[in-house]
Amino acid sequence: MATAVITGGTDGIGRGLAEVYLRRGFEVLVVGRDRQKGRAFEAAGERARFVSADLSRVAENRRLADQISEQYPVLDVLVLGARFHRQTRALTADGFESNFALFYLSRFLLSHGLVGPLSRAESPVVLNFGGAGQTGPVRWDDLQLERGYHGVGAMGHAGRLNDLLGVDVVDTHADTGIRYVLNHPGVVATSFAGEYDPATATQIDQLKVIGKSVATAVAQILPFLEPPEQERLTAVLEGQRVPLEPESQYLDDARRLRSLTLDLLTRFDGRTT
Numbered sequence: 001m002a003t004a005v006i007t008g009g010t011d012g013i014g015r016g017l018a019e020v021y022l023r024r025g026f027e028v029l030v031v032g033r034d035r036q037k038g039r040a041f042e043a044a045g046e047r048a049r050f051v052s053a054d055l056s057r058v059a060e061n062r063r064l065a066d067q068i069s070e071q072y073p074v075l076d077v078l079v080l081g082a083r084f085h086r087q088t089r090a091l092t093a094d095g096f097e098s099n100f101a102l103f104y105l106s107r108f109l110l111s112h113g114l115v116g117p118l119s120r121a122e123s124p125v126v127l128n129f130g131g132a133g134q135t136g137p138v139r140w141d142d143l144q145l146e147r148g149y150h151g152v153g154a155m156g157h158a159g160r161l162n163d164l165l166g167v168d169v170v171d172t173h174a175d176t177g178i179r180y181v182l183n184h185p186g187v188v189a190t191s192f193a194g195e196y197d198p199a200t201a202t203q204i205d206q207l208k209v210i211g212k213s214v215a216t217a218v219a220q221i222l223p224f225l226e227p228p229e230q231e232r233l234t235a236v237l238e239g240q241r242v243p244l245e246p247e248s249q250y251l252d253d254a255r256r257l258r259s260l261t262l263d264l265l266t267r268f269d270g271r272t273t
């Protein structure tokens, strides 16, 4: 049976994708923190699975990658969609800036940590909601945004890091058939998980009114996830393929970010991968 693992699959676009893959006969494991939402998903049937994990914690990502690798020796689809907006800068219990931890580091750990089961699938694909080339420069000297933190900017910065992660994964695992898709879905009416001040909460309520539906966002990205697509790295903005240029600069930056990330993880828990 084909399998899909979806972080952020308890809500929003992730949940929409989870339902599509369930209808297609996949076994679908969604990952989130909210057990109530998880149980609601599991009620869809025995192929609907939920695991609770706080993906802002390094050890939780490592545990999850080990658990999935054991449970699913072959993994067809990995969707990386967990996010949580923070209006003010916050540190995780591990001491990392929260967007950096949840939006980037978790996706780094799961993308690389699940290469084994992914590479055994016939047509494996990873979908990561990155910036799809729409975000600004990397703050190399301040990756965890200690200076001038801005909530929306922090998500954009993490989106940029995820674009580089996509370049890194196809570069590092060039000997596998894993395809990596970066998607910026545009404004989508979801729960917009996060903590907002009253003024921003009002803006978020407006986005929920004007945003496209989850069904539309899912329909815009699905064609890029399945055969006959063969491109190793694809960036998609609201259903349109967009370039990730200049490619050579992206590769240099991706390797630089990979090296910095591995140094940081080694300093954190002594592990080199």
Ligand SMILES: NC(=O)c1ccc[n+]([C@@H]2O[C@H](COP(=O)([O-])OP(=O)(O)OC[C@H]3O[C@@H](n4cnc5c(N)ncnc54)[C@H](OP(=O)(O)O)[C@@H]3O)[C@@H](O)[C@H]2O)c1
Binding pocket: 007, 008, 009, 010, 011, 012, 013, 014, 031, 032, 033, 034, 035, 037, 053, 054, 055, 056, 080, 081, 082, 083, 084, 102, 129, 184, 185, 186, 187, 188, 189, 190, 191, 192, 193, 194, 211
């Ligand atoms: N919606 C938009 O307009 C928009 C625009 C651009 C990009 N995107 C991107 O699209 C992706 C999906 O966004 P969305 O709006 O559909 O999401 P959403 O509805 O806000 O849901 C967020 C998901 O992340 C999970 N999550 C939050 N913190 C977590 C943590 N610490 N550990 C594990 N899971 C956690 C939540 O699970 P629990 O509630 O179970 O904890 C939930 O399933 C994100 O990467 C987002 O950046 C969305």
